[in-house]
Amino acid sequence: MPEKSTPEALSQRIHARLLARSQGPAWNTISVHLLSHQPLETNLLVPAVAEPLVVWIVSGSARIEERDIGGEWMSVEVSAGDFYLTQSETPYELRWETSGGEALCVMHLYLGLPIYQRAVAEVLGAEGAERFRLADVSGARDEAISGLMGMILKELTEAAEPSEMAVQGIAQALAVHLVRHYGRRDGAAPARRGALPAFKLQRVVRMMEAGLDRAFNLENLAAEAELSPFHFSRVFKQSTGSSPSDYFIQLKMAEARRLLRETDASIIQIALDLGYSSPSHFAQVFRRQVGVSPRDYRG
Numbered sequence: 001m002p003e004k005s006t007p008e009a010l011s012q013r014i015h016a017r018l019l020a021r022s023q024g025p026a027w028n029t030i031s032v033h034l035l036s037h038q039p040l041e042t043n044l045l046v047p048a049v050a051e052p053l054v055v056w057i058v059s060g061s062a063r064i065e066e067r068d069i070g071g072e073w074m075s076v077e078v079s080a081g082d083f084y085l086t087q088s089e090t091p092y093e094l095r096w097e098t099s100g101g102e103a104l105c106v107m108h109l110y111l112g113l114p115i116y117q118r119a120v121a122e123v124l125g126a127e128g129a130e131r132f133r134l135a136d137v138s139g140a141r142d143e144a145i146s147g148l149m150g151m152i153l154k155e156l157t158e159a160a161e162p163s164e165m166a167v168q169g170i171a172q173a174l175a176v177h178l179v180r181h182y183g184r185r186d187g188a189a190p191a192r193r194g195a196l197p198a199f200k201l202q203r204v205v206r207m208m209e210a211g212l213d214r215a216f217n218l219e220n221l222a223a224e225a226e227l228s229p230f231h232f233s234r235v236f237k238q239s240t241g242s243s244p245s246d247y248f249i250q251l252k253m254a255e256a257r258r259l260l261r262e263t264d265a266s267i268i269q270i271a272l273d274l275g276y277s278s279p280s281h282f283a284q285v286f287r288r289q290v291g292v293s294p295r296d297y298r299g
Helices: 113-129 143-157 164-181 198-210 218-224 229-240 244-262 267-273 279-290 294-298
Strands: 016-021 030-037 040-046 053-059 061-068 074-079 082-086 092-099 104-111 137-141
Touching (some): 016 143, 030 198, 053 143, 061 137, 074 137, 104 113, 104 164, 143 164, 198 218, 198 229, 198 244, 218 229, 218 244, 229 244, 244 267, 267 279
Antiparallel strands (some): 016 030, 030 104, 040 092, 053 082, 053 104, 061 074, 061 092, 082 137
16 A cells, blocks of 8 residues: 655655555564655755664665765665665765666665664674764665565565564664674764654654644654653754754645645645645745745646
8 A cells, every 4th residue: 555655754755655664563673664766856855863774775776866965966876786874973965866667666774773782782892882883885785685674575565464583683683784794993982863763753754744734833743752842853953954843844845846746736725735824925935945936836
């Protein structure tokens, strides 16, 4: 049952369908999403989260470009079996264009901090763990990672009842492999991570998406993340590069663009559906965010 994906807390909605996601006790140390992307993404802001992230190309091929915010774009050609690894302290930008006609399907796996930290301690010991962090990897190929991610994919999509023993065993093997082969010890202690855990970020964004027709409510979002409003606002911005209220507006405008592009709903109706009682206010916000009026955007 294809459904529109929940962004991994992105600054605007990913053009993708969420094909499957991990749910239930079998997945208590990792968070997994399977996504089918549209052929073109022109600019996507990827949040910093507390956990290491592995992105594995399941099918398709594409030219993917990434950069630090405001930096120079770096590109790599990827195809099924390639992977990305990031433990980014800050948000970064991403864009891509597919090639070859096959849909670009990817799996995102967030490795929970407890299992990751146990792997670091086991492989390196307490002293070695102090100055260790994972390297950033873009579009590489590793048959061991492909084998482990493939087993995770089967548990996610084929098992009627995913096995907790199997999932946890695969996750442990993946954590140890990443620490052994993709670590760096550069002599400097890793920066303190203030980002939200991925599962909390996802919960908050789902709440935002479910309430696009309602007024922004910081207290409710902070309660969903189990944080005070002040602390929530700070770590949310560290993760996404935007304040919660700005991010909420970005989600509204992403949905407005989708409705203008994919439906025949009137601009007045779209404004009302997104909680704007005044079409002129909606048009003002849209122009500020997108650069053109809703009418011009629809063409």
